[in-house]
Amino acid sequence: MTAGKTHGRQQAPPRLTVDVRGAFGLIGTLTKYLAVAPLLPAALALAYRESPWPFLLSAAIVAFVGLALERLGLGTAPIGFREGFLVVACTWLAAATLGALPYLLSGSPQLDRPVDAYFEAMSGFTTTGASILTDIPALDNSMLMWRQFTQWLGGMGIIVLALAVLPRLRVGGRQLLESEMPGPEVDDLADRIRSTARRLWLLYVALTAVLAGILTVFGLTGIDSRMTPFNAVAHAFSTMPTGGFSPEPRSAEEFAPATQWVLVVFMIIAGLSFTLLYRALVRQRPRALLRDEEARLYVVVLIVVSALLTIELWRGGILRGEGAIRAAVFQVVSMMTTTGFASVDFIGWPALALMILVGVMFIGGSAGSTGGSIKVVRHLLLGKAIRRELRQTVHPEAVMPIRLNGAVVDERTIRAITTFVLLYFGIFVVGAAVIALDAAFQGPTISALDAIAISATTLGNVGPGLGLAGPMGSFAEFSDLSTVVMTLLMWMGRLEVIPVIVLLTRGYWRV
Numbered sequence: 001m002t003a004g005k006t007h008g009r010q011q012a013p014p015r016l017t018v019d020v021r022g023a024f025g026l027i028g029t030l031t032k033y034l035a036v037a038p039l040l041p042a043a044l045a046l047a048y049r050e051s052p053w054p055f056l057l058s059a060a061i062v063a064f065v066g067l068a069l070e071r072l073g074l075g076t077a078p079i080g081f082r083e084g085f086l087v088v089a090c091t092w093l094a095a096a097t098l099g100a101l102p103y104l105l106s107g108s109p110q111l112d113r114p115v116d117a118y119f120e121a122m123s124g125f126t127t128t129g130a131s132i133l134t135d136i137p138a139l140d141n142s143m144l145m146w147r148q149f150t151q152w153l154g155g156m157g158i159i160v161l162a163l164a165v166l167p168r169l170r171v172g173g174r175q176l177l178e179s180e181m182p183g184p185e186v187d188d189l190a191d192r193i194r195s196t197a198r199r200l201w202l203l204y205v206a207l208t209a210v211l212a213g214i215l216t217v218f219g220l221t222g223i224d225s226r227m228t229p230f231n232a233v234a235h236a237f238s239t240m241p242t243g244g245f246s247p248e249p250r251s252a253e254e255f256a257p258a259t260q261w262v263l264v265v266f267m268i269i270a271g272l273s274f275t276l277l278y279r280a281l282v283r284q285r286p287r288a289l290l291r292d293e294e295a296r297l298y299v300v301v302l303i304v305v306s307a308l309l310t311i312e313l314w315r316g317g318i319l320r321g322e323g324a325i326r327a328a329v330f331q332v333v334s335m336m337t338t339t340g341f342a343s344v345d346f347i348g349w350p351a352l353a354l355m356i357l358v359g360v361m362f363i364g365g366s367a368g369s370t371g372g373s374i375k376v377v378r379h380l381l382l383g384k385a386i387r388r389e390l391r392q393t394v395h396p397e398a399v400m401p402i403r404l405n406g407a408v409v410d411e412r413t414i415r416a417i418t419t420f421v422l423l424y425f426g427i428f429v430v431g432a433a434v435i436a437l438d439a440a441f442q443g444p445t446i447s448a449l450d451a452i453a454i455s456a457t458t459l460g461n462v463g464p465g466l467g468l469a470g471p472m473g474s475f476a477e478f479s480d481l482s483t484v485v486m487t488l489l490m491w492m493g494r495l496e497v498i499p500v501i502v503l504l505t506r507g508y509w510r511v
Contacts, residue, residue, distance in 0.1 A: 018509055023083040023090070025073010030087075031094050032066030035059045037153060038102060038146070045142035051106075055146065058101035082508065085499045092491060096122040099150045106143055110134065115480050115487075122487045124150030126494035127370060129244020129340035129463030130486070134474045136249045141230065144247040148237040154494075155241020155370040156204045156274070200274050203282065204240060204370075211266045212236035215259065224256035239263055242270050242371045244340025244463035250472055251342040257326060260343050264333050271298065271337035271365030293405050294366050294377040301376070305360055306332045312353045319344075336360040338372040340463020342471030354449070354466060361456045372461030372493050374424060378417050380404070385414050423497050424459070431455035431489050435482050442479040444468055458489040 038055035045052040079087060099121025103111035111117045116132045123130045124147055136144070215232035218224040231247065238245050246252065252260055269277065276295060279288040289295050309328035313319045319327050330343040335357050346357065364373025381404060388400045401408045432455035439446045446454075450467035454475075457465045464471040469478075475486065492500045502508050 018082050018086060019076055019079065020086070022073050022076035022079050023086045024069050025071075025076055026079055026083075026087050027090050027094060028066045028069025028071070028073060030066075030091050031062055031098070032070060034095060034098055034153075035063035035066055037098070037149065038062075040149060041102070041142045041146040044145050045140065048141045050140045050142050052142070054102040054105035055142070057105055058098065061101060062098045085502050085508070089495060089499050089503055092125060092494060095125045095150075095154065096491075099124050099146075102143065102146055106140070108139060108143070110138065110476075115483050116476070119475070119483050119487050120147070121150060122490050123463075124243070124245065125154035126461050126490045127151050127154050127241045127243040127338070127372065128458060128461040128490045128493075129238070130458060130465070130469070130475055130490070131245065132474060132476050132483070134476050136247060141247075145230070145234060145237075147245055148234040148243075148247065151241045151243030151245055152208065152237040155243065155270075156200060199278060199282070203274060203278055207266070207269065207277075208236045208240045211239055211262070214262055218256070218259055218262070224259045226254055227256075227259055235263070239266050239339065239341075240270050240370065242267065242337050242339040242365065242369070242461075244334070244338075246341065250345075252330070253343055253345070253472075255343075257322070260326060260330055263341060264330055267333050267337045267339045267341070268299075268302065270339070271333075271369050271371050273366040273368035274370075275368050276366070291405065294380055297380050298366055298376045301360075301363060302333060302336060305336070305356060309353055309356050312350060312356070316350045316353075318349060318353075331357060332360060335462055335464075336363050337365045337369075338460055338462045340457075340471075342464060345470065345472045347466060347470040347473075354453075358449070358453050358456055358466070361453075361460045361462045364460065374421060374460075377404070378421060381409060381414060381417055382421060385418070420496070420498060423501060427489070427492060427497060428455050428459050431459060431485060434485050435478075438479055438482045438485075442481070444477040454486065455489065458486045459493040461490060461493045 036059070038059040042052040042055035042059070044050075045055065096118060100114070100117040103117035103120060104114065110133050111120060119130075120132050122128075123132075129151070133139070139147070212233050215224075215227050215235060216229050219227035219229065219232060226248075234247050235252075237243070244251075248254060252263060255263075272289070272295060273292070276288055276292055279285045306325075306329045309332055310325050313324045313328055318324070327344050327346075330341070331346060333339075334341045334343075338361070346353065362374055363379065364375045365371030367375045367377045369375075381402065384402045384404075388402060391400060392398060402414060403409065432451045435454055436446070436448065436451035439451065446467050450465065450469070453466040454469050457463060457469075464473075465475075467473070469475050475483070478486070
């Protein structure tokens with residue numbers, strides 16, 4: 001009998017180790033704060049004599065759901081490290097739902113299907129910039145600004161703002177910050193994460209305001225006649241989060257060369273670590289940027305690849321002179337920082353030029369930037385790990401620690417980077433295969449390079465792909481299955497894969 005009882009106890013289901021109620025309560029709190037976001041486009045709608053009701057109703061729905069979820073979590077303990085994964089993943093899903101509501105409620109024929117509206121909203125909040133729209137100017141001005149604003153909120157806004165105002169995020173707070181500022185590690189600027197979040201948030205707002213001011217001056221002084229105050233704010237909202245949405249159907253193509261160069265400068269800034277930017281700009285330590293190995297490699301790669309693309313455009317007779325340099329630099333910076341603006345329609349460029357642009361999609365910006373993709377520091381450390389393995393093949397007894405900026409990098413970090421890169425490329429391959437197979441059965445007709453570019457651009461949160469999904473094109477022709485797959489790729493890419501994969505493991509939910 002004792003043996004039977006013991007056997008019965010052994011067969012009992014393992015205990016759930018994740019505080020789901022507490023996690024969803026916190027998600028509700030974050031969602032409640034997000035309900036304020038639609039009030040900006042609602043005010044703009046009144047100014048333009050457009051209907052504010054899609055935004056006001058969306059705000060009411062999100063506030064109600066947020067309060068209900070928050071109430072669910074009352075009485076629970078502060079979330080821990082495990083719950084942090086769930087909160088991060090679900091907060092982005094909730095944010096995209098908020099982003100989709102105004103699209104659906106507006107009655108726009110381009111966004112009247114939930115799968116399309118959610119794709120556009122996920123693209124906004126993950127700062128991808130891929131669009132389902134085929135006629136951008138057909139949207140109201142308030143809806144266009146909402147589209148831009150979702151990117152700005154997603155860039156560094158949602159989680160960092162929450163960390164700045166919610167003292168409840170204790171242990172889980174660091175997990176949220178690390179997911180919002182992707183990279184191997186987050187270097188604290190202050191002893192407390194809330195203080196760090198506030199400082200990064202203020203820097204983000206300040207840089208956005210400076211860019212909007214410069215672009216507005218360009219319009220008012222006649223340097224760029226197409227740069228209206230509306231366009232200035234819209235593109236500032238899209239540049240600093242490395243988003244890529246534009247209210248202009250041809251992206252940045254119609255803007256003056258001076259505007260395009262300013263966008264290049266601010267895209268480069270947005271692709272740098274905000275912790276380094278804080279030290280350089282606020283603490284007045286500009287040498288911090290010069291001493292940082294990742295920042296140096298980031299700039300070197302931008303220069304070298306831009307030079308290669310310039311030579312290719314010049315050699316192929318595509319563009320000449322300053323136009324060739326500007327087009328090459330703009331596209332390389334835009335694609336590598338995962339911003340996704342376009343100054344030219346590069347679909348007709350030579351194969352080598354297209355391969356260069358697709359290649360830089362896998363590099364990304366710096367860790368701690370608003371950019372997506374793999375990140376420069378991971379490539380840097382992986383290169384150092386490969387060099388060490390080659391040296392230890394010749395000198396097997398040698399002890400060769402890997403260093404970054406003079407500090408020894410923990411071996412667990414190297415293993416984590418290797419795992420991340422393998423997972424990233426595995427998911428990229430699966431995504432490209434599914435999109436290619438689905439297109440073969442349901443259309444549209446795309447090439448193998450098109451499928452590769454689409455998977456790379458959505459997983460890397462870049463924006464434009466090739467073919468129909470090119471910089472002046474749209475993702476509207478793809479089937480619902482492909483649209484869902486691309487939406488999932490954007491979500492996983494923004495979360496840097498690991499949190500999503502962790503949620504799918506049995507060990508996360510059980511002892």
